[in-house]
Amino acid sequence: MSSLPRSTPQDQGLSGAALDAFVGALDSSGQEIQTVMLLRHGHVVLEDAWSPYRLTDPHMLFSVSKSFTSTAVGLAIDAGLLSLDDTVVSFFGPDELPETISDHLAAMTVRHLLTMTTGHSKDTVEALSRDRRMVKVFLGLDVEHEPGTVFVYNSGATYVLSAILQRLTGETLLDYLRPRLFEPLGASEATWQVSKEGITTGGWGLSLNTESLARFGQLLLQRGVWEGKQLVPAEWFEAATSKQVPNDNEANPDWQQGYGFQFWRGRHNTYRGDGAFGQFCLIFPEYDAALILTGATFDMQAVLDTVWDHLLPVLEGKEVTPVTKPDRLELPPPSGPSPTGGDGHTYRFAANEAGLSAVRLDPDGTGTFTFAEVEQGSHGSYEIVCAPGGWREQRIPGVSRDAVTEPGQRIVTSAYAEGDAFVATFRWLETPFVASAACRTADGQMTIAVNLNVSFGPTTFTVTSTA
Structure with a gap:
């Protein structure tokens, strides 16, 4: 698969200076x-990465995954494997269904899963994560409302779509999509998290690089056609990206414009797949344009506001506010004095939120941090060295799971002193996650104050070494 064609902005009817101003505004x-x-018109007219990130690295996409699950459902419907009106309970046996099937559960259909109108009063994903048998947990939850009447964003619903597809095809969602979508698009780097019960997570867990996600965006613009072949039925993408249900109970304006089949409608006649902390595949049908962003923020509405203020006028051919684009786009390490030498002792930690199992601060001012393997999404136990100065790049080794070897991933680190603390910073470059760890020793123990840039849980906590 060749790369997407490149073009100057001017050749595609856009101002290069205005696009530079948009990047400056993002920065x-x-x-x-x-x-x-x-x-724009199928050509890459803008591509940038903030060092040490790279466009070619896979990136964790979180809920952008849902739009790919929707695509798989569309393919399966086209193949005659299921329909939108099939009931959810029809796909599962007595070992997974509750003893008593409520009227609301009995009425829940594939359409309700796709449109987040299952009838649950809150996202089911937290409940699912408490038990290995996630499908059984989902089916056993109370369905408080009549399906189809209330929009509640529900990643658990997408997980169940993945489970249904696996039952019907005999393949995981990733394996089903490889020959039908990922390979034709040239997204050979695609990986997708698998649950403890062996089901592709569906609503989250997909990793792709920026250009592969851009190819998916172009496929959407081309209504499912790729290199002359109809990969996905045009009718499916038309329905999936249209407003199927209202969602004006959401908080932010770009999340109140309607919901399709695992796609959000947005302002200015746009639609998108989006994922936590600022992952976007944003489609402008009127302007034959697709914008891909990866990042790390809690305020995704602010990112879209920047797009409306600084990119939409470019597409409309209007004057834009000049914003200077830096000569170099980078996310530099925190600066400070070099740490003083440590005692060389290895401090060990019980299981904790940071995943740290041991830390050693050496007399030469470097620190060695050992991260313990966790059950899901880890790359095994590994050591990372932190030292003062610019980013120090290392590679977390891959691990083998179920006869499949996961690739390793890049991480960069740096360190500085803050008073008596050795402060280490970690950037996992295939994710949005950045952590700082301020390490202090006293009375034979080490205490580490951990700060995370973004998280689904607490962003600050403290861990203390065992005696």
Whole structure:
């Protein structure tokens, strides 16, 4: 698969200076952007990465995954394997269904899973994560409302779509999509998290690089056609990206414009797949354009506001506010004095939120941090060295799971002193996650104050070594 064609902005009817101003606005927005790519008329007219991030690295996409699950459902419907009106309970046996099937559960259909109108009063994903048998847990939950009447964003619903597809095809969602979508698009790097019960997670867990996600965006613009072949039925993408249900109970304006089949409608006649902390595949049908962003922010609305203020006028051919684009786009390490030498002792930690199992601060001012393997999404136990100065790049080794070897991933680190603390910073470059760890020793123990840039849980906590 060749790369997407490149073009000057001018050849695709856009101002290069205005696109530079858009990148400058992203850079100065206060929201961390890691990569950006803009397609116009099928050509890449803008591509940038904030060092040490790279456009070619896979990136964790979180709920952008849902739009790919929707695509798989569309393919399965086209193949005659299921329909939108099939009931959810019809796909599962007595070992997974509750003893008593409520009227609301009995009425729940594939359409309700796709449109987040299952009838649950809150996202089911937290309940699912408490038990290995996630499908059984989902089916056993109370369905408080009549399906189809209330929009509640529900990643558990997408997980069940993945489970249904696996039952019907005999393949995981990733394996089903490889020959039908990922290979034709050239997304050979695609990986997708698998649950403890062996089901592709569906609603989250997909990793792709920026250009592969851009190819998916172009496929959407081309209504499912790729290199002359209809990969996905045009009718499916038309329905999936249209407003199927209202969602004006959501908080932010770009999340109140309607919901399709695992796609959000947005302002300015746009639609998108989006994922936690600023992952976007944003489609502008009127302007034959697709914008891909990866980043790390809690305020995704602020990112979209920057797009409306600084990119939409470019597409409309209007004057834009000039914003200077830096000569170099980068996310530098925190600066400070070099740490003083440590005692060389290895401090060990019980299981904790940071995943740290041991830390050693050496007399030469470097620190060695050992991260313990966790059950899901880890790359095994590994050591990472932190030292003062610029980013130090290392590679977390891959691990084998179920006869499949996961690739390793890049990480960069740096360190500085803050009073008596050795402060280490870690950037896992295939994710949005950045952690700082301020290490202090006293009375034979080490205490580490951990700060995370973004998280689904607490962003600050403290861990203390065992005696």
